Amino acid sequence: MRELTEGDIEALAIGAAILGTGGGGNPYISKLHCLQELRRGMRVPLIGLDELDDDAFVVSMGGIGAPVVTVEKLQEGREGERAVRALEEFCGRRVTAVIPGEIGGANAIAPIIAAGQIGVGVVDADGMGRAFPEMQMCTFSIYGRRSVPATLTDERGNIVIFREALSEEWIEKLVRASVIAMGGAAVGAEAPMSGRFVKRVSVPGTISQAIALGQIVLDAGRAHANPIERICAHEHGVHLMDAKIVDLKRHLKGGFSVGTIALDGIDMHAGSRAEVVFQNEFLLFRREGRVEVTVPDLIVILDVDTGHAITTDVLRYGQRVAIVALPCHPVLRTPEALAVVGPSAFGFEGVAFQPLPLPNAESLP
Amino acid sequence: MRELTEGDIEALAIGAAILGTGGGGNPYISKLHCLQELRRGMRVPLIGLDELDDDAFVVSMGGIGAPVVTVEKLQEGREGERAVRALEEFCGRRVTAVIPGEIGGANAIAPIIAAGQIGVGVVDADGMGRAFPEMQMCTFSIYGRRSVPATLTDERGNIVIFREALSEEWIEKLVRASVIAMGGAAVGAEAPMSGRFVKRVSVPGTISQAIALGQIVLDAGRAHANPIERICAHEHGVHLMDAKIVDLKRHLKGGFSVGTIALDGIDMHAGSRAEVVFQNEFLLFRREGRVEVTVPDLIVILDVDTGHAITTDVLRYGQRVAIVALPCHPVLRTPEALAVVGPSAFGFEGVAFQPLPLPNAESLP
Numbered sequence: 001m002r003e004l005t006e007g008d009i010e011a012l013a014i015g016a017a018i019l020g021t022g023g024g025g026n027p028y029i030s031k032l033h034c035l036q037e038l039r040r041g042m043r044v045p046l047i048g049l050d051e052l053d054d055d056a057f058v059v060s061m062g063g064i065g066a067p068v069v070t071v072e073k074l075q076e077g078r079e080g081e082r083a084v085r086a087l088e089e090f091c092g093r094r095v096t097a098v099i100p101g102e103i104g105g106a107n108a109i110a111p112i113i114a115a116g117q118i119g120v121g122v123v124d125a126d127g128m129g130r131a132f133p134e135m136q137m138c139t140f141s142i143y144g145r146r147s148v149p150a151t152l153t154d155e156r157g158n159i160v161i162f163r164e165a166l167s168e169e170w171i172e173k174l175v176r177a178s179v180i181a182m183g184g185a186a187v188g189a190e191a192p193m194s195g196r197f198v199k200r201v202s203v204p205g206t207i208s209q210a211i212a213l214g215q216i217v218l219d220a221g222r223a224h225a226n227p228i229e230r231i232c233a234h235e236h237g238v239h240l241m242d243a244k245i246v247d248l249k250r251h252l253k254g255g256f257s258v259g260t261i262a263l264d265g266i267d268m269h270a271g272s273r274a275e276v277v278f279q280n281e282f283l284l285f286r287r288e289g290r291v292e293v294t295v296p297d298l299i300v301i302l303d304v305d306t307g308h309a310i311t312t313d314v315l316r317y318g319q320r321v322a323i324v325a326l327p328c329h330p331v332l333r334t335p336e337a338l339a340v341v342g343p344s345a346f347g348f349e350g351v352a353f354q355p356l357p358l359p360n361a362e363s364l365p
Numbered sequence: 366m367r368e369l370t371e372g373d374i375e376a377l378a379i380g381a382a383i384l385g386t387g388g389g390g391n392p393y394i395s396k397l398h399c400l401q402e403l404r405r406g407m408r409v410p411l412i413g414l415d416e417l418d419d420d421a422f423v424v425s426m427g428g429i430g431a432p433v434v435t436v437e438k439l440q441e442g443r444e445g446e447r448a449v450r451a452l453e454e455f456c457g458r459r460v461t462a463v464i465p466g467e468i469g470g471a472n473a474i475a476p477i478i479a480a481g482q483i484g485v486g487v488v489d490a491d492g493m494g495r496a497f498p499e500m501q502m503c504t505f506s507i508y509g510r511r512s513v514p515a516t517l518t519d520e521r522g523n524i525v526i527f528r529e530a531l532s533e534e535w536i537e538k539l540v541r542a543s544v545i546a547m548g549g550a551a552v553g554a555e556a557p558m559s560g561r562f563v564k565r566v567s568v569p570g571t572i573s574q575a576i577a578l579g580q581i582v583l584d585a586g587r588a589h590a591n592p593i594e595r596i597c598a599h600e601h602g603v604h605l606m607d608a609k610i611v612d613l614k615r616h617l618k619g620g621f622s623v624g625t626i627a628l629d630g631i632d633m634h635a636g637s638r639a640e641v642v643f644q645n646e647f648l649l650f651r652r653e654g655r656v657e658v659t660v661p662d663l664i665v666i667l668d669v670d671t672g673h674a675i676t677t678d679v680l681r682y683g684q685r686v687a688i689v690a691l692p693c694h695p696v697l698r699t700p701e702a703l704a705v706v707g708p709s710a711f712g713f714e715g716v717a718f719q720p721l722p723l724p725n726a727e728s729l730p
Contacts, residue, residue, distance in 0.1 A: 181542035
């Protein structure tokens with residue numbers, strides 16, 4: 001078990017933005033916050049799944065809301081601690097570790113800050129292996145751990161506890177209503193779990209994976225090497241297209257950033273047209289009208305020169321981008337998982353999930 | 366301490382509808398539910414404030430939502446019990462009595478059912494002496510008891526707990542967001558209080574008052590007497606106008622029934638025009654453009670022949686109605702109270718509260 005360093009957080013912010021597939025919140029502010037806490041003496045052990053006690057009491061947490069809101073409505077700084085403490089008090093049991101609900105974007109860093117503030121470690125794994133827009137789109141929930149009890153707090157100190165819900169979709173609906181009332185972004189803790197369960201269903205090693213990915217981008221920058229090819233090589237990804245954003249429809253709907261990005265190919269892809277559909281995260285890549293990649297595989301939009309991810313909140317007309325697809329973890333490719341995070345769960349009727357090839361034969365953990 | 370009878374509930378439904386000033390939920394369905402429970406053996410003691418123990422642990426409860434929704438989205442039957450039990454479990458202390466948050470409409474009866482279901486008595490008092498549309502418009506809150514912790518449940522069994530809030534307005538905002546997510550109507554329990562506090566700030570004797578008022582309407586009907594004059598005599602009210610509803614604007618906004626009723630005088634008021642503005646409850650009576658009565662005094666719309674109250678959810682074009690104003694309790698006329706329940710709190714800028722005369726000199730309890 002090692003402690004996370006400032007260098008880890010710098011790399012994590014880059015890697016998590018990539019795995020966030022446009023969402024998970026812009027990691028920039030969370031990174032600054034985490035670095036400040038580390039400089040003030042905060043220590044956060046990174047707990048590998050093999051180091052996690054079976055009887056550990058683990059809480060999933062992260063920000064909930066529209067990414068475009070999180071960059072304007074800033075946090076007060078102790079939201080994560082407050083959400084986890086409220087859940088701890090509700091359950092009457094001390095939390096022994098925090099796990100990111102999703103490794104994407106700011107939500108890779110928020111749990112590290114919360115863990116440090118309450119004085120526990122963060123588990124090197126998460127519930128999505130990427131980011132997804134809705135709470136039930138999480139392996140904890142997919143494989144049987146209800147998200148309730150869950151707590152939600154905002155920068156004002158409001159605290160709401162979700163105690164019972166008819167279904168995971170009802171939790172999402174009720175939590176989302178509170179998030180919207182809180183101004184479009186809030187911080188939640190949910191699904192208290194045993195270490196045993198976390199080991200069985202989480203997407204393993206994703207904090208380390210995001211740090212390594214960020215390091216690759218940093219190294220490519222220093223070496224003046226092509227970051228896109230290095231990212232694809234590291235993640236077994238496919239470089240789909242280099243393009244210019246020629247149209248962007250983005251609006252807030254039901255507390256989500258939703259929209260479509262129109263792309264005109266550039267350089268070796270000149271003359272080709274494509275579009276990406278998003279709901280906080282990029283969901284579907286369609287070229288010349290034909291669907292090529294969909295959730296749960298990761299569609300990533302990168303700055304074509306730097307390899308840094310472009311999140312949905314900072315997309316804009318004229319950006320020159322590389323579109324990359326990365327295969328999701330097998331735990332998201334089971335029939336149970338595809339029912340919750342596959343194309344049909346997002347309303348893409350008649351679109352089947354065509355998995356990107358995995359480096360090795362698919363095998364469930 | 367006496368037990369409430371079926372006859373009490375029949376009268377209470379009528380009296381509470383009058384004190385509801387259009388809101389508080391249509392009491393018809395709650396009455397049927399309560400009668401059914403009484404016939405099945407439910408016993409509910411009516412606890413006078415003088416009989417309430419100083420150390421009693423009292424919880425306020427009632428339905429929250431738009432009256433027009435409550436008549437179509439029926440309850441499952443144990444919502445009140447569930448909300449009170451959830452609050453009890455959250456506080457770690459047994460509830461010893463239930464008090465209506467508001468005596469108006471269905472919310473006079475819901476606490477009786479909840480009290481009976483959990484096996485305690487109901488306090489003969491409430492927090493409004495009428496009905497108001499928002500949670501903070503309650504003497505418990507006005508005189509210092511925060512509404513949190515509060516619980517909210519619906520017919521599906523969803524349970525949300527509001528643990529901390531920046532202000533009473535924030536509780537209202539957060540609870541309302543959940544109510545809307547639950548379909549526009551839900552049941553809440555809030556503001557756990559000591560008996561001592563309840564004795565000091567509640568509006569006293571309002572269950573008895575509503576029963577007596579209902580009895581007067583029933584007696585007038587049997588005697589073929591004018592119910593309107595008897596109601597005014599009993600409540601020191603003013604018979605403002607007999608009129609026909611000639612226009613009705615009513616829509617759902619932010620989870621509330623809001624609108625305006627246009628009235629053309631009939632009989633002795635022929636030729637006169639007036640209007641009533643409402644937000645779940647009737648807020649303001651304006652005749653020939655001049656404001657005559659406002660919140661917190663009670664504006665009541667009665668069937669001109671039967672004296673039964675017409676709630677905002679069943680208002681319709683062509684109804685022949687009597688408009689009556691009843692003075693509110695002095696506890697609602699203090700500067701602290703008027704800041705929360707006076708005309709300006711509802712956005713009527715420049716409208717001052719002109720209190721109706723009280724039977725005796727005003728005195729705070």
